[in-house]
Amino acid sequence: MLLMVKGAWNYKHFVYSSIKSEINGRFSRSRLGGAWLILHPLAQALVLAFVLSKLLGARLSGIESDYAYAVYLLSGLLGWNVFAETTGNTIAMFRDRANLLKKISFPRVCIPLIVFGTSLVNHLILLVITLGIVWGLGIAPAESLLVIPLLILVNMGLAMGLGLVLSVFEVFVRDVGHFWQIIIQFWFWLTPIVYVADTLPQPVQTVLSYNPMYWVTNGYQQAIAYGSFPDLQPFAVVAASAAVLLGLGFFLFMRASSDIVDAL
């Protein structure tokens, strides 16, 4: 374990430059470059708002704005998109780096660190963009934003934990990645992002409370759209499960790391 930390520290430059090139590489050869970062969530929010705003009504209780629903949608999507992207990238991390793993000897722990760093930077960029749009729409949350670092930590922890466990299995059984694509679709609609949990019947709400992503996205919605602090108690449970998943993930990763190179 200590050896792993030391190895990663010696390779910090590699981790850093890989994160940089991953982020730059996403937009190489595209004309609009970084603008796609804004356009993706905006288009998604626009489509959903257009389809659903009539159904749900433009007003939400608790937010005094004409754009209340749009802001609710954007803040929930921020949390969700980061989760979905991070799990996706994490699951594919060993599979996609088969060449690197087979040809070069370096501390393997660098790979999850690179994925984590890249996702974190993406998250921060998305956060700034979302806050910019929200502010442009006339809603300016202030002190409730202080909870955001905690949200990021738990959200990324959950995503990385799940991703790490699945990434090890993905190397051996490639169905895992495809299966995850489907899961994430269902999960999205099982999480109150485009709809509001309060409008649902009580039994359904109880079921929802077992969905960890409900508490995560709810946190983002509370902090950004409602300008209030989320309920931290269920959040602690989510954080604990994220920690357990991360622990399991690292255990699997260490156990399987020699098998991984053989199977790639």
Place this chain on the structure above:
Amino acid sequence: MNKVKIHVSNVGKSYYKFRSEFHRFLSWFGVKCSSTEQTDVLRNINFSVREGEAVALVGENGAGKSTLLKMITGTVQSSYGAIAVTGRVSALLELGLGLNPEMTGRHNVYLMAGVMGYKEQEIGQLVDGIFNFSELGDYFDQPVRTYSSGMQMRLAFSVATAERPDVLIIDEALSVGDTYFQHKSFNRIKAFREQGTTLLFVSHDRGAVQTLCDRAILLEKGAVIKDGKPEEVMDFYNALIAEKENNATIKQDKLADGRVKTISGTGEASVVDVAILDNKGQRLEFVDVGQPVTLALEVEVYRFIPCLVLGYGIRDRLGQVIYGTNTYLKKQPLENVEAGARVRYEFDFSANLGPGSYSLQTALVSNDTHLENNYEWRDLALIFNVVNINKPHFDGCSWIDPTIRINQL
């Protein structure tokens, strides 16, 4: 004695197949699951390489050479045994080295050097040297996807050897480059060796093995079957390939000077006498540069042979063939040779060779190559020396005497 740089003791590698992947997953958690199939890629490998030594790993595809290199490099873990490597290792495994095709060559240098453990400012100091050595010119700042495979190799090799490593590991990568860059790479490797770098590389190129290495290890089906001087090992390997085709036997004998004579073949015929004669028919051990000589070979045939071809090659000290021909190429094959026949061949030529020690290899085959029917293949069938008795001093292994015309204008 120099320090041991690479020590491989009793190393093996097996791949396991489980009844289902689920059993593999259970095995990580300590649940005992017997794997249904075990493939041994390498078995009980033992060798060590000392500082400044250059060792070639040879063998057929699938013999386990690359796996062994990967284990020494550290990308693949051995199933049992211990591998110890001391000093900084630089490895060039297969082509590409994990280049990112979208990034420029320069950017990839930073990524590759980073993954080798260099810090950013160290790379900044190395990048000019890499640019110059690779000779990629404007391409250096173009995306790698526009590179040919040879250009990718140039970049990868230049990065891997930007600084002199203690141990350099190269896996066939060099065969991709053009001749010019191959020479350049060889020169750099030679220079590194003189400064104490240990070299371990895989190659199928006999020339490269014999010029670069002072030792070769032959792997066959996952085991070391020969470890010795490059000439001896390559001769054995060559004979081994022929054996596979013909189901023949291989025999190696040690000569007085420590070199090893390899004889292989199916044995329908055999070269029983080899001699180099002067124009009076006297056997020669020392041949003068440019002297007209006769190579006399006597062949005994033990079984009926529909078509008998005799070939020979003259090899230099390093074992490189500098001239070779056979009676098939010279359109004089013998047909329908009966058992019990004895044939005398005489080849007249001028020994236009540079001074030095040469050896002769002979082959009794049925057509152009020794792969179809190899009756007998004999390496180091005869060793002779060329001496310069009365010619002006000259360099090289060939006697190509010019007439010189000089006009002062």
